[in-house]
Amino acid sequence: MEQIGFLPPKAAVLARRDEIVGDLLDLLPEGCLVHETRELVPFETDAFVSYRRVPLAVALPETTAQVAAVMKYCHRYGIPVVPRGAGTSLAGGAIPQEDAVVIGLSKMSRILDIDFANRTATVQAGVTNLAISDAVSPDGYFYAPDPSSQLACTIGGNIGMNSGGAHCLKYGVTTNNLLGVKMVLVDGTVIELGGKALDAPGLDLLGIVCGSEGQLGIVTEATVRLIAKPEGARPVLFGFDSSEEAGACVADIIGAGIIPVAIEFMDRPAIAICEAFAGAGYPDDVEALLIVEVEGSETEMDDMLRAIIEIARRHGVKVVKESQSATQAALIWKGRKSAFGATGRIADYICMDGTVPLSQLPHVLRGTAEIIERHGLRVANVFHAGDGNMHPLILFNANDPEDAARAEQAGNEILKLCVDAGGCLTGEHGVGIEKRDLMRHQYAEVDLNQQMAVRAAFDPQWILNPSKVFPLEGRPAA
Amino acid sequence: MQTNFTAEQLADPHVATSEKILRKCVHCGFCTATCPTYVTLGNELDSPRGRIYLIKDMLENGRPADEQVVTHIDRCLSCLSCATTCPSGVDYMHLVDHARMHIENTYRRPFWNRVTRNVLAAVLPYPARFRMALHAAAFGRPFAGFLKKVRGLEAFGAMLDLAPRKVPRPSPSARPGTHPAAGARRGRVAILSGCAQPVLKPEINEATIRLLTRLGVEVVAPAGEVCCGSLVHHMGREEQALEAARRNVDVWLREVENGGLDAVIITASGCGTTIKDYGFMLRHDAAYAEKAARVSALAKDVTEYLATLDLPQQEMKRVNVTYHSACSMQHGQKITMLPKMLLKAAGFTVRDPAEGHLCCGSAGTYNILQPEISQKLKARKVRNLEATKPDVIATGNIGCITQIATGTEVPIVHTIELLDWAYGGEKPALLG
Numbered sequence: 001m002e003q004i005g006f007l008p009p010k011a012a013v014l015a016r017r018d019e020i021v022g023d024l025l026d027l028l029p030e031g032c033l034v035h036e037t038r039e040l041v042p043f044e045t046d047a048f049v050s051y052r053r054v055p056l057a058v059a060l061p062e063t064t065a066q067v068a069a070v071m072k073y074c075h076r077y078g079i080p081v082v083p084r085g086a087g088t089s090l091a092g093g094a095i096p097q098e099d100a101v102v103i104g105l106s107k108m109s110r111i112l113d114i115d116f117a118n119r120t121a122t123v124q125a126g127v128t129n130l131a132i133s134d135a136v137s138p139d140g141y142f143y144a145p146d147p148s149s150q151l152a153c154t155i156g157g158n159i160g161m162n163s164g165g166a167h168c169l170k171y172g173v174t175t176n177n178l179l180g181v182k183m184v185l186v187d188g189t190v191i192e193l194g195g196k197a198l199d200a201p202g203l204d205l206l207g208i209v210c211g212s213e214g215q216l217g218i219v220t221e222a223t224v225r226l227i228a229k230p231e232g233a234r235p236v237l238f239g240f241d242s243s244e245e246a247g248a249c250v251a252d253i254i255g256a257g258i259i260p261v262a263i264e265f266m267d268r269p270a271i272a273i274c275e276a277f278a279g280a281g282y283p284d285d286v287e288a289l290l291i292v293e294v295e296g297s298e299t300e301m302d303d304m305l306r307a308i309i310e311i312a313r314r315h316g317v318k319v320v321k322e323s324q325s326a327t328q329a330a331l332i333w334k335g336r337k338s339a340f341g342a343t344g345r346i347a348d349y350i351c352m353d354g355t356v357p358l359s360q361l362p363h364v365l366r367g368t369a370e371i372i373e374r375h376g377l378r379v380a381n382v383f384h385a386g387d388g389n390m391h392p393l394i395l396f397n398a399n400d401p402e403d404a405a406r407a408e409q410a411g412n413e414i415l416k417l418c419v420d421a422g423g424c425l426t427g428e429h430g431v432g433i434e435k436r437d438l439m440r441h442q443y444a445e446v447d448l449n450q451q452m453a454v455r456a457a458f459d460p461q462w463i464l465n466p467s468k469v470f471p472l473e474g475r476p477a478a
Numbered sequence: 479m480q481t482n483f484t485a486e487q488l489a490d491p492h493v494a495t496s497e498k499i500l501r502k503c504v505h506c507g508f509c510t511a512t513c514p515t516y517v518t519l520g521n522e523l524d525s526p527r528g529r530i531y532l533i534k535d536m537l538e539n540g541r542p543a544d545e546q547v548v549t550h551i552d553r554c555l556s557c558l559s560c561a562t563t564c565p566s567g568v569d570y571m572h573l574v575d576h577a578r579m580h581i582e583n584t585y586r587r588p589f590w591n592r593v594t595r596n597v598l599a600a601v602l603p604y605p606a607r608f609r610m611a612l613h614a615a616a617f618g619r620p621f622a623g624f625l626k627k628v629r630g631l632e633a634f635g636a637m638l639d640l641a642p643r644k645v646p647r648p649s650p651s652a653r654p655g656t657h658p659a660a661g662a663r664r665g666r667v668a669i670l671s672g673c674a675q676p677v678l679k680p681e682i683n684e685a686t687i688r689l690l691t692r693l694g695v696e697v698v699a700p701a702g703e704v705c706c707g708s709l710v711h712h713m714g715r716e717e718q719a720l721e722a723a724r725r726n727v728d729v730w731l732r733e734v735e736n737g738g739l740d741a742v743i744i745t746a747s748g749c750g751t752t753i754k755d756y757g758f759m760l761r762h763d764a765a766y767a768e769k770a771a772r773v774s775a776l777a778k779d780v781t782e783y784l785a786t787l788d789l790p791q792q793e794m795k796r797v798n799v800t801y802h803s804a805c806s807m808q809h810g811q812k813i814t815m816l817p818k819m820l821l822k823a824a825g826f827t828v829r830d831p832a833e834g835h836l837c838c839g840s841a842g843t844y845n846i847l848q849p850e851i852s853q854k855l856k857a858r859k860v861r862n863l864e865a866t867k868p869d870v871i872a873t874g875n876i877g878c879i880t881q882i883a884t885g886t887e888v889p890i891v892h893t894i895e896l897l898d899w900a901y902g903g904e905k906p907a908l909l910g
Contacts, residue, residue, distance in 0.1 A: 031519075031521075034521070034523065036546050038532070038535065038544060038546045038547060039523055039532075039546050039550075041531060041532070041535050042522055042523055042527070042528040042531035042532055042535075043522065045505065046505070046507070047504070047505055047506050047507055049479055049480070049504065049505040050480075060520060060521055086507050086510060086511070087507050087510075087522065087527075088506060088507040088508075104522070106516075106520040106521065106522065107519075107520035107521070108520075109520060126520070128511055130511075149506065149507065149508065151508055151511045151512070151563070152506075152507045152508050152509075152510050152511040153507075277565050277567075338508075338565035339565075340504070340506060340565075341504055341506040341508055341564065341565030341566045342565040342566060342567075343504070343566075344502050344503065344504035344506070344565070344566030344567070344568075345502060345566055345567045348479070348480070348504065349504070398479060398480035398501075399480055399481060399501075
């Protein structure tokens with residue numbers, strides 16, 4: 001499809017390719033630089049696989065000092081740098097460009113410190129999200145933000161995109177759970193922001209860094225909050241006859257001041273896809289399904305559930321099904337968290353990430369269905385309903401360029417619909433390359449200019465992940 | 479994922495199959511997280527997603543394999559942990575099988591690598607040759623340390639390290655013949671005698687035959703059976719693998735006609751994964767496709783068959799068993815709970831190690847061909863196993879037994895040896 005442009009590669013950088021590779025080989029230990037053409041191809045994209053650019057080289061440093069050395073070198077010669085965690089971005093945040101050196105953090109995957117007294121964990125940026133929870137789970141703790149790709153995605157990538165997840169309804173997204181970072185600036189300077197306390201004196205630079213999509217520097221270490229596991233947790237399935245009714249029910253639950261840990265939404269196509277993979281026992285005769293998870297003591301869970309069921313009845317809920325065992329609860333979540341990948345069984349897809357005010361959910365669901373129908377496409381909706389973070393998966397055939405272009409067009413219309421309904425382009429996946437050109441639909445010029453001014457203060461040459469986030473036209477001169 | 483093949487390329491049935499597999503991959507990256515080599519090396523090229531991309535690029539461009547592609551495909555254990563993780567249902571096993579075949583057909587390996595692989599293919603599948611080689615290894619052992627340091631010869635050093643110090647005597651269980659059921663007959667099965675296993679650990683099939691016959695099952699070890707072909711199959715030597723498959727299909731179907739078979743019992747899960755795949759491997763062979771599919775349907779891991787016999791709950795034994803699930807068992811055949819349920823019913827306390835999904839580094843001939851990564855995985859596996867403080871480790875694959883035994887003092891036995899003991903057989907010798 002290729003409707004979104006990248007910055008043209010710098011001829012001066014491409015011309016020095018062999019020299020650059022030679023210099024990087026000197027800066028890194030053996031086995032830490034990928035530079036053969038064949039071996040570079042697998043790094044040409046991430047999970048937003050419609051767009052691909054083979055990078056100039058891929059550095060896989062093992063230490064912060066090595067990251068700093070590579071950054072310093074690239075800065076000196078004006079070579080673009082694209083950071084990469086596990087390459088699971090759905091917005092193309094880790095897609096490189098021909099003149100870029102990718103800095104991959106996959107070899108920096110050690111947990112450095114677990115501090116139960118302060119309820120923090122300090123980890124290298126290449127540690128996967130789930131590995132943090134796994135490490136502290138035997139002691140009764142977990143790391144709360146849980147993107148569906150948590151098995152594979154890295155904490156560094158989570159910070160870059162300010163990632164969310166199903167359980168963020170109660171616990172907040174990455175920025176609410178991040179306490180400090182060690183970060184390499186564009187010129188190779190290593191700085192530390194935040195610490196183990198909830199707030200640090202001075203400017204909240206940590207808040208700026210979280211969600212900056214690798215454009216302000218490369219985070220190499222992070223200190224995150226650990227949260228004590230609840231006494232108990234129970235996912236309950238609510239089946240409805242229509243998506244709009246399920247959406248309205250979500251708005252009423254939250255409107256009544258009830259905040260469960262998670263409210264997830266799946267429509268009929270999504271239910272079928274997830275059930276085929278996980279065998280979780282989702283009802284197969286409903287148009288829409290809510291997975292509502294409550295947690296706490298038995299009494300707390302019972303009380304909250306009773307209130308939720310009452311609201312659901314008012315919306316004509318058809319099926320209410322509690323998970324019967326820990327195994328079934330795990331399957332319910334496995335199915336939900338595998339939804340995107342499992343969609344690969346039936347079609348290619350692109351995943352939207354628009355977020356809308358809850359009162360607008362039924363309206364936007366209806367509008368999405370209309371857009372999809374107008375383009376002659378299919379859609380599966382599976383998303384974090386509790387915080388209005390919608391993920392229509394637009395299904396298409398990647399081997400048919402016209403179909404792919406239609407899918408991309410429909411996606412843009414859906415995102416504009418979200419913005420027009422008072423929402424925003426992205427709830428948790430980041431802007432990346434995917435939503436870059438829609439940023440002007442989201443922001444007034446002065447607002448966007450202010451963001452770019454901050455970005456330029458960190459990276460005056462605009463060499464860090466340069467093709468992303470901000471529209472190519474109207475950028476300040478480097 | 480988008481693919482780019484010409485109609486002419488797709489006329490090759492192998493390419494057509496691989497194209498369908500590639501189309502399912504959505505490049506989500508989940509597979510990287512559970513891949514033992516990615517976890518160890520931290521390079522996407524040594525992950526399933528990276529390999530899938532390398533294979534895709536090679537096949538789409540109709541290129542012969544090259545050093546880079548071979549390096550990363552060779553590092554794949556074929557443990558299939560990725561296939562368990564993959565939500566999209568990407569059939570990685572058959573994709574990497576195709577890549578290995580393509581490598582074998584289009585790439586000339588460096589001299590010593592060729593020699594090593596030829597030696598393995600000429601020795602391991604043949605019990606008599608393998609036994610001789612093990613005896614010979616006693617003389618080579620003093621040189622193991624030296625060989626491991628010579629570039630190109632590391633594999634020979636690894637082989638010497640793995641060779642047991644004492645080679646058991648040939649077992650009657652490996653000879654063709656029929657072992658009648660004790661008492662009333664409730665079933666009839668063929669048992670795969672195997673190639674390396676009867677030489678290294680004849681007690682595994684001895685225990686199987688004892689237990690099954692005691693339970694009223696007639697066990698036949700048919701004449702003419704050969705190695706299942708898994709070893710050469712994983713080297714990409716497809717013709718040799720298919721020839722082995724055809725011979726075994728003939729042998730077992732002859733037994734089906736002469737007396738009937740309820741199952742072909744396999745006590746090495748590595749072999750089980752391949753035999754269950756005979757139907758796929760021979761799908762383009764008009765004379766064998768249907769026959770091979772029948773054999774694949776008959777193939778059962780011994781624990782799958784035992785689970786149909788309703789074994790009674792035994793008294794608790796106060797023996798802590800940590801169950802190591804072989805990759806070919808949990809990922810290849812998707813048998814996860816059965817062996818543990820049988821062990822629990824037999825009166826053992828069963829524990830799972832952390833990171834149970836990660837390979838121990840055995841993986842057929844991997845511990846010989848990729849000793850460095852294999853050693854790292856072994857150390858990690860042993861650490862996780864020992865952390866559970868087991869009296870004994872149980873598993874269902876001879877490769878894992880050999881590999882793990884060289885890394886720990888804790889005895890490791892085949893699941894069936896414990897079950898035989900619990901249901902009236904001998905206590906495994908290793909348990910004293």
